[in-house]
Amino acid sequence: MEDLKKKIQNYLIIGILATLFCWPPIGVIAVVFAGKANTYIALDNPAKAMMAAEKAKFWGAAAVIIGIFSYLAAWITVAL
Numbered sequence: 001m002e003d004l005k006k007k008i009q010n011y012l013i014i015g016i017l018a019t020l021f022c023w024p025p026i027g028v029i030a031v032v033f034a035g036k037a038n039t040y041i042a043l044d045n046p047a048k049a050m051m052a053a054e055k056a057k058f059w060g061a062a063a064v065i066i067g068i069f070s071y072l073a074a075w076i077t078v079a080l
Contacts, residue, residue, distance in 0.1 A: 008049050010037040014060035022067025030060035 012034035019027030033056035040049035 008037065008041060008046065008053050010034045010041070010049075010053050011056040011060050012038070014064075015056055018060045018063035018067065023063040023070065026059055026063035026066060030056045030063060033059060 011030065015027055015030030015034045018030055033052050037049050037052035037056060040052055
């Protein structure tokens with residue numbers, strides 16, 4: 001199981017930071033999938049753990065990208 005933890009990154013930190021600083025509704029989804037990845041690692045199910053980790057990565061990246069664009073749009077709106 002320790003070997004499985006080293007192989008699979010769960011992207012929990014990205015999900016938490018995206019929730020706090022970027023776009024919370026989508027960041028929460030990333031945190032949930034990261035938690036599922038941890039659960040599947042504990043259950044020694046590498047296939048489901050990898051799928052959950054990839055979904056956490058996708059939703060975390062989506063939250064960051066949407067957050068950046070929304071902050072830029074707000075900044076441009078205020079600047080004009």
